Amino acid sequence: MYVCGPTVYGPPHLGHGRFAIVFDVLRRYLAWRGLEVDYVSNVTDIDDKILDRAAAEGRSWRDVASEFEAQWWDALAALEVLRPTRSPHASEYVDQMVALVGELVGRGAAYETDDGVYLEVARVPGYGLLAHQSLESLRAGARVEVREHKRSPADFALWKKAKPGEPSWPSPWGPGRPGWHTECVVMALALLGEGFEIHGGGQDLAFPHHENERAQAVALGRRFAGHWVHNGFVEVEGEKMSKSLGNYTTLPELVEHGQARAFRLLVLRAHYRSPLEVSEAALADAASALERLDALGRRFGEAPAPASTDASRELVETFREAMDDDLDTPRALALLFEALRRANGLADSGERAPAAALADGVVGCFAVLGLSPQRAAPPDAAARELLTRREAARIARDFDLADRLRAEIEALGWRVEDTAQGPRLRR
Numbered sequence: 508m509y510v511c512g513p514t515v516y517g518p519p520h521l522g523h524g525r526f527a528i529v530f531d532v533l534r535r536y537l538a539w540r541g542l543e544v545d546y547v548s549n550v551t552d553i554d555d556k557i558l559d560r561a562a563a564e565g566r567s568w569r570d571v572a573s574e575f576e577a578q579w580w581d582a583l584a585a586l587e588v589l590r591p592t593r594s595p596h597a598s599e600y601v602d603q604m605v606a607l608v609g610e611l612v613g614r615g616a617a618y619e620t621d622d623g624v625y626l627e628v629a630r631v632p633g634y635g636l637l638a639h640q641s642l643e644s645l646r647a648g649a650r651v652e653v654r655e656h657k658r659s660p661a662d663f664a665l666w667k668k669a670k671p672g673e674p675s676w677p678s679p680w681g682p683g684r685p686g687w688h689t690e691c692v693v694m695a696l697a698l699l700g701e702g703f704e705i706h707g708g709g710q711d712l713a714f715p716h717h718e719n720e721r722a723q724a725v726a727l728g729r730r731f732a733g734h735w736v737h738n739g740f741v742e743v744e745g746e747k748m749s750k751s752l753g754n755y756t757t758l759p760e761l762v763e764h765g766q767a768r769a770f771r772l773l774v775l776r777a778h779y780r781s782p783l784e785v786s787e788a789a790l791a792d793a794a795s796a797l798e799r800l801d802a803l804g805r806r807f808g809e810a811p812a813p814a815s816t817d818a819s820r821e822l823v824e825t826f827r828e829a830m831d832d833d834l835d836t837p838r839a840l841a842l843l844f845e846a847l848r849r850a851n852g853l854a855d856s857g858e859r860a861p862a863a864a865l866a867d868g869v870v871g872c873f874a875v876l877g878l879s880p881q882r883a884a885p886p887d888a889a890a891r892e893l894l895t896r897r898e899a900a901r902i903a904r905d906f907d908l909a910d911r912l913r914a915e916i917e918a919l920g921w922r923v924e925d926t927a928q929g930p931r932l933r934r
Contacts, residue, residue, distance in 0.1 A: 508534065509695040509732070511708035511716065512548040512594070514687075515575040516556040518757040519582050521770070521785055522741045526709045528771055529738045529779045529834075531588040532876055533707075536830050539875045547698050548591040549691060550576055553598045553684055558673060568674055582758035585767040587877045593698055597690040601676045604685040604693045607723070608665045608678070616726040617665055619680050620656035624666040627658055631722040634661070637735060638714035663719050665689045688719035695720070696729065706732030710780075711747075713737050738779045745784075756785070768878070769793040775836040775876055796844065797881075800873060803847050804880020805931070806854065807866045816861050819868035822846045826872045836876065843869055890921045890932055897923070898930055 510530045513523055534546050552572040561568040608624055611617035616630045628634045634642050642661065664686035669675035675682035706717065717735065724731035740747040761770055772793040777783045829839040846869050853862035873879060897912035913923050921932045
């Protein structure tokens with residue numbers, strides 16, 4: 508899999524978090540099904556927006572890219588997103604990009620202008636495939652960049668000649684830097700080779716970015732991605748969340764408020780191709796659902812996995828069927844939470860062995876989604892002693908003392924949970 512990673516010119520936002528989670532789950536699921544997954548996700552560390560920020564702040568472009576790349580990896584760790592197998596940086600592959608552009612020029616598919624080198628899309632069979640539009644309609648559209656020296660509005664930059672003060676690399680067309688679309692096609696082919704299985708990213712990348720990657724490979728006569736996967740937007744009040752609209756919440760802010768895990772569940776509650784509405788109420792509801800998973804983990808503990816049962820095997824099979832159906836995580840989650848409820852019901856009725864087997868299946872399937880029960884460290888001696896005294900006070904019907912002891916327990920950072928099996932302490 509090759510998944511377009513961030514352009515590191517500012518803090519990552521929730522839209523970035525969504526694509527990271529979606530493709531992390533796809534990767535985890537494919538591995539769970541027994542496949543070896545080579546997952547490449549790049550970092551675009553040289554780009555117009557990085558240069559603009561560096562100039563505005565009087566910093567080097569490398570400093571800007573380094574700062575926000577660090578934020579990216581910190582956020583992904585908080586979201587429980589596995590590190591890609593490889594994370595190439597665009598600036599490390601400039602020589603290969605120059606070679607690719609030169610080959611396109613040599614084939615007559617690209618041409619030089621005063622400001623750079625452009626691909627002539629009219630020479631690419633089937634251009635517009637990922638946009639689901641013909642070349643004629645794209646030429647007339649407003650979504651393509653228009654420059655005076657381009658032969659067609661749809662033609663796009665492969666190489667940008669350097670402006671004063673900009674970083675540059677040598678090339679046959681003078682000092683400059685690669686275009687964004689060239690960066691990704693070079694890294695994908697260099698690391699995964701021709702005919703790799705999956706290319707992914709956010710819906711906004713399908714056109715022009717992914718279309719223009721594909722066009723370069725086609726123009727070179729090289730096989731590119733076999734399948735294209737695009738996740739939907741994150742929305743706030745029905746509008747796409749983005750930096751340009753100014754309606755984004757950053758991932759560092761989300762992590763700071765302790766909502767990273769709830770956001771992961773919220774992402775999986777929506778089908779990956781559908782819009783995702785993020786709100787405080789939705790995050791709170793997801794956090795509440797995760798408490799039920801955590802409670803299941805505490806209830807059945809760390810005992811060795813019990814023998815499977817018909818119910819636990821059926822759960823795993825239906826989970827697999829849901830995930831095989833275009834990664835239907837909403838259906839998969841509904842199955843898991845229903846099985847969680849049944850496991851608790853079996854345990855409540857004294858059927859501990861089948862309950863434990865079903866709970867083990869639930870926890871195992873949740874792990875495929877990157878969600879596992881959080882089991883807090885065991886209570887310390889002081890908290891346990893206060894709990895014992897509180898229970899004695901309750902039995903003696905000294906409820907004032909029981910309330911005071913509960914307050915002392917909470918002051919130590921624990922909560923008292925009264926259950927049918929007796930009181931428990933939890934964080």
